[in-house]
Amino acid sequence: MSALEHWNPLTPLAAATFLVVAAYAAPQPAGAIASFAVALGGAWVLGVGRRVSALALAVALPTSALLLTMDALVPGAPGIATHILALGPVRLDVTAVRVAMLIAAQLGAAIAAMGWVVVGVAPRRLTRALAARGLxxxxxxxxxxxxxxxxxxxxxxxxxxxxxxxxxxxxxxxxxxxxxxxxxxxxxxxxxxxxxxxxxxxxxxxRGFRPRSRRGTLTPIADPRAERVTRALLWWSSAAVLAWRIAVAWRGSAS
Amino acid sequence: MRRTPDVVGLGRAFVCYVAVRTSSSHSLPTLALALIPRAVALNLALGALAAALKLPVYLDSVGTIFVAVLAGPVAGMLTGAVSNAVLGILYSPQLFAFIPVAVVIGALAGWAARLGAFRSVVGAAIAGVAIGLAAALTSVPIVIHLFGGLTPSGTGIITIALRMVFGMSLTHAAQVAALSTDVIDKPLSCVLVALLITRLPARLTERLRTSPA
Structure with a gap:
């Protein structure tokens, strides 16, 4: 049984969103590596580690392997390159390996974080929690x-x-x-x-279904104050990281 | 480095905003709402059939195009978004990233149907080519910025082959690879929808076509 079943489903959703944002928008490669570690480690702590790891690695590993294959087989732009592998026409340089690892970490982090919700939260519970918030x-x-x-x-x-x-x-x-x-x-x-x-x-x-009405529920999902505060912090942190990223890109394009 | 995530993020946010605004500003009839979950299931079922028949196409947008033609672009966009979200929840979270592509397919199919493209097989095939082009162009920035230019599929292998043989840039190779699959898949999906619609009871198609969406 996953620890996520005791939480309001919107809390892991907010945490997953923050990890996805951090994986792509926080300073790299630290943001991606930290998000991947937290998402994967968190999944094991929450009792969904096996399935979440399988989901994340099933995408991250083949993608990085294909990227490395492409970079090894396709000659890059001429210039100074530090090769870590050179077998005839097959050459792999450090930058290509770094990029492949970064993308693997970002993808792994995003999928592992979403895996918390996908694997650990029953879809009906998530919909009920969303309905309680106005869906x-x-x-x-x-x-x-x-x-x-x-x-x-x-x-x-x-x-x-x-x-x-x-x-x-x-x-x-x-x-x-x-x-x-x-x-x-x-x-x-x-x-x-x-x-x-x-x-x-x-x-x-x-049954008198009205599309715009709000759905009631016989068994409301608990939403303790601590979780509400945590969620607010996570949403604001996600917005702050995104705003920082946009500001950096804006400054970069202006200069 | 080939990374401008803010541009992609803004693009995706815009597509989702348009989808949400248009869907909330219209009231879909109950029949269209009831059709959407079945169309999501049809996307999966036909995808499974294509795999079972060993066809080199996905056919995973037939349900989306079907609803778009019957109930309009808003219902089509909603079906596309829900389809990728639900299949993302149930099978592979990476499908969430391709929600904008499904939304574009639904919107274009609905608009093409309003122009009468699905009244004939030829019109449906032409609409399919246009939808395939748009789907490929929408998916390429996502593939490049989130996956580094390759997805672990046949398209990724085509991208590598194109770069090796023709020396194409990553963006061009990814575009050609996406186009090579989408301009076959989407016309076939559209022709299939045009043929399927002729088999439906006329009262039902009329009921959907006269709806406010």
Whole structure:
């Protein structure tokens, strides 16, 4: 069980936002490295370390490997370069390695920080917390209904494919044949989509659904003062880092 | 160094601001709202079908284009944003970064439908090329500034190959790589939507088309 379940979902959301902002807008490379360390370390402390690490490394490692491959294979601009690897035409210089590591750290930090929310907070809880802060009913409905519809979709696609194959649809062969097979597969999926939507719209109308109203909840999510203060500090810190970044860029372009 | 995150950040903030302002200033009908979650599911389902059929396309925007054509650009933009957000929550947080691309696809598909592009397969294909160009141009700055120019996918490998063979700059190689996939994927998605819409009950499409959004 994750420690995040005891918190108001908006607190890890604010913390994740601050870490993402710090990873990209704070002074580099310290900002990215510190954010990555805090995001990953925090995930382990909060009990979601395994999944968050897998998510972050699954993107950061291949991206940095591809960047290093590109920099090793594609000759850079002529000039003084400190090579740390030189095997025939394959040359890797220190700057390229630094850039690849920086991007890996930024990506890792951003994904690990968002992973706190993605892995540690139940989407329904997050939507309820957002609704309590003024998220309108239509947005809450769209989010929750989408989160529920997506897991069914893959299973439904497999069912339609199996059903059409049983009716003799050829899904193999050349690329033209496979493209042709798309319409008989996509047709039933989209028609069922629209007919289900009509039923849902009727159900919503019948229950007096008002898109702009605020959603009530039977079990309110606790929001202690300490968490509210922490969140305010995190939002203001994110805004301050962004403002500093914009000011630095502005001064740089003006001079 | 190839880093100007404030420009990208401002661009993304602008796209999201426009999406939020336009969606809040219009009232989407209940049927359009009910359609959005199913379209998000369709994006995933058709993406899975394309992978199962081993097609060299994503087809993960068909649901977004479908809603945009049926219910207008606002619903299309909302579907694109929700689709990437939900798939980001459920599968891969990096999809959050590409929300502006999905919003652009939804908006352009909706506007193309209002111009009558989806009344014929040829019109849909032309609209698809335009949407593909716009999607590629929107995604490239994100790929360059957040991922260093490469995503761990086939597009990233195309970028490396283009730089090796033709000596292109990173930006140009990333643009060509993105275009090479998007100008096939989006026209195919648009043609598929144009064909699918002819299979829907007319009363339903009329009900959506006469809505205020």
């Amino acid at each position: 309108p009913a239509w947005a809450a409905y769209v989010l929750v209904a989408s989160l529920e519809a997506v897991p069914e979709a893959r299973r439904h696609a497999v069912e339609v494919m199996d059903a059409q194959r049983c009716r003799g649809l050829n899904t193999g062969g050349g690329i033209v044949g496979r493209v042709r097979a798309l319409l008989p597969l996509a047709g039933p999926l989209s028609v069922s989509l629209v007919s289900e939507s009509e039923e849902r719209a009727l159900a919503l109308d019948a």
